[in-house]
Amino acid sequence: MADPMRIRAQAAGDKATVRVLMSHEMESGQRKDAAGKTVPAWFIQEVTASLNGKPVLAAEWGPAVSKNPFLQFAVKGAKAGDKIAVTWKDNKGDTRTDEATVS
Amino acid sequence: MKKASILSMASALVLSVAPAMAQKTASQGIDEYRAMLADGNPSELFEAKGEDLWKKVRGPKNASLEKCDLGQGPGVLKGVFTTLPRYFADTQRMQDLESRLVTCMENLQGFSANEISNTPYGRGEMANVTALATWVASESKGLKFNLSQAHQQEKTFYEVGKRLFFQRGGPHDFSCASCHGEEGKRIRLQDLPVLTKNPGDGLGFAAWPAYRVSNGQMWSMQLRLNDCYRQQRFPYPGFASEATIALATYLGVNAKGAVSIAPAIKR
Numbered sequence: 625m626a627d628p629m630r631i632r633a634q635a636a637g638d639k640a641t642v643r644v645l646m647s648h649e650m651e652s653g654q655r656k657d658a659a660g661k662t663v664p665a666w667f668i669q670e671v672t673a674s675l676n677g678k679p680v681l682a683a684e685w686g687p688a689v690s691k692n693p694f695l696q697f698a699v700k701g702a703k704a705g706d707k708i709a710v711t712w713k714d715n716k717g718d719t720r721t722d723e724a725t726v727s
Numbered sequence: 728m729k730k731a732s733i734l735s736m737a738s739a740l741v742l743s744v745a746p747a748m749a750q751k752t753a754s755q756g757i758d759e760y761r762a763m764l765a766d767g768n769p770s771e772l773f774e775a776k777g778e779d780l781w782k783k784v785r786g787p788k789n790a791s792l793e794k795c796d797l798g799q800g801p802g803v804l805k806g807v808f809t810t811l812p813r814y815f816a817d818t819q820r821m822q823d824l825e826s827r828l829v830t831c832m833e834n835l836q837g838f839s840a841n842e843i844s845n846t847p848y849g850r851g852e853m854a855n856v857t858a859l860a861t862w863v864a865s866e867s868k869g870l871k872f873n874l875s876q877a878h879q880q881e882k883t884f885y886e887v888g889k890r891l892f893f894q895r896g897g898p899h900d901f902s903c904a905s906c907h908g909e910e911g912k913r914i915r916l917q918d919l920p921v922l923t924k925n926p927g928d929g930l931g932f933a934a935w936p937a938y939r940v941s942n943g944q945m946w947s948m949q950l951r952l953n954d955c956y957r958q959q960r961f962p963y964p965g966f967a968s969e970a971t972i973a974l975a976t977y978l979g980v981n982a983k984g985a986v987s988i989a990p991a992i993k994r
Contacts, residue, residue: 630771647772691943694767 631724633699633708640702640726642673644695644710652687670713671695675702677709702726757916761992770861770938770990773945777862780855786836795831797824797863808867809987812976814878821884823975825949826967828859844966848950853966857947861936864989872933872982881976884969888977891970892922901959903974907931917994922978929988932978937991946993948975 627647633640646668653665665687673681680699699708704726711721781792797807798815812823818830833840838852846853875881895902906912907922920926926933935948946954952971953963964970 627772628775630775643767645767645769645771647769690940692769692772694769696767 626718626720629710629712629720629722631708631710631722633702633706633724633726635702635704635706635726639698639700640706640708641696641698642708642710642724644673646693646695646712646720648692648712648714650687650689650691650693654687666714666716668693668712668714671710672712673697673699673708673710675699676707753916754918764940765992768938768990768992769943770865770936770945770992773858773861773936773938774865774990775862776855777858777860777865780859781862786832786838788835788837790835790837792828792831792835792859794835795828797827797831804863804866806867806870808864808989809870809872810874812884812972812979813875814880821880821969821972821976823948823967823972824860824863825856825947826972828856828863829967832856848947849944857936857945857950860947861945861990864936864987867987868989870987872979872985872987874976874979874983876980884973884976885980887969888973888975891974892977897960899960903955903959905959922981925982925985928986929991930985932975932982933985933987934989934991934993936989937993939993941994945990 629647630645631642633642648668649666650668651663651666653662653667655663657663667687667689668685671681671683671685672679681697685693695710702708706726707723708726709721709723711719713719781795784791794801796817797803798810798813799807808824811827812821814820815822815827815830822830829838829840829843832838832843832852843852843856848854848857876885892903893908895905902908903922906914906919910921912919920931922931932948935951936945937951938945949966949971952974953966956962956964
């Protein structure tokens with residue numbers, strides 16, 4: 625079971641800024657362990673975000689994204705009290721969804 | 728004609744670029760980069776993990792750590808980080824945050840303190856101790872360091888820490904003071920704080936535990952001090968050894984009045 629994300633969403637004017645911190649190893653598949661064996665790739669491939677259930681962002685990620693990645697984006701028309709949900713899915717099929725309320 | 732226009736274009740470019748370069752020095756650029764990193768400091772993930780571990784019923788005795796006494800009474804979190812290390816009457820010794828957490832994990836939850844202390848950093852229960860320390864430290868964010876020097880042991884540990892700080896040895900004839908004893912020293916691009924006095928808010932002792940971007944690890948003060956010894960080519964003093972706690976006492980007392988920003992973010 626993956627560790628939870630930290631999501632902060634703050635409304636200002638006609639948009640809300642969303643900051644997401646994900647907990648993930650993001651192993652590139654290029655590294656070798658102490659025994660010289662390749663550490664298998666393990667990274668987030670898909671990221672989606674929705675505002676009150678309506679998709680607002682879809683991204684495809686690769687192994688170049690850092691460990692414990694940070695993502696920031698702005699959503700037009702989001703107001704205080706709205707729900708922002710973020711989901712990631714990694715190449716092992718593991719997935720995690722967390723939700724935050726816009727403040 | 729063509730040549731002239733290229734030349735004038737080139738001079739226009741130089742003119743427009745030169746003032747922009749003069750505006751920002753390299754260290755200002757680094758500060759900006761650090762400020763951007765701090766906005767999404769992954770240490771928050773470790774805080775969340777630590778908070779969860781603090782409240783969770785775990786270990787052979789099936790207990791949480793909520794009754795753990797970190798110096799201000801059972802369960803008190805706010806303001807404890809900025810008063811450690813200190814003398815604890817129940818264990819009759821000087822303890823820093825991490826060794827005290829291990830004592831609680833042994834007494835309340837039934838874990839083996841010895842086993843935890845011998846676990847490498849970032850593994851098993853040791854990773855949990857680091858997460859717990861991150862969470863406890865975060866509860867004192869913005870408070871000023873104020874270590875007690877009332878008990879005789881606290882005075883002794885300060886003096887021992889001071890001597891260790893200045894003790895030179897190893898193949899490079901290094902001491903802590905070689906790097907942290909005067910102004911203006913740095914390793915690569917990292918400015919080194921002067922630790923013989925209060926280095927200022929959020930510097931030195933007031934910045935750890937910290938998340939290290941370069942290796943994606945959460946570093947506790949115990950790991951920081953042990954790694955300083957490795958960098959000096961000394962053997963590790965060991966987790967929660969008296970040497971590291973004496974050094975932490977010396978650094979902590981010197982940092983009196985400095986505001987804690989822990990958990991911080993490092994390169």
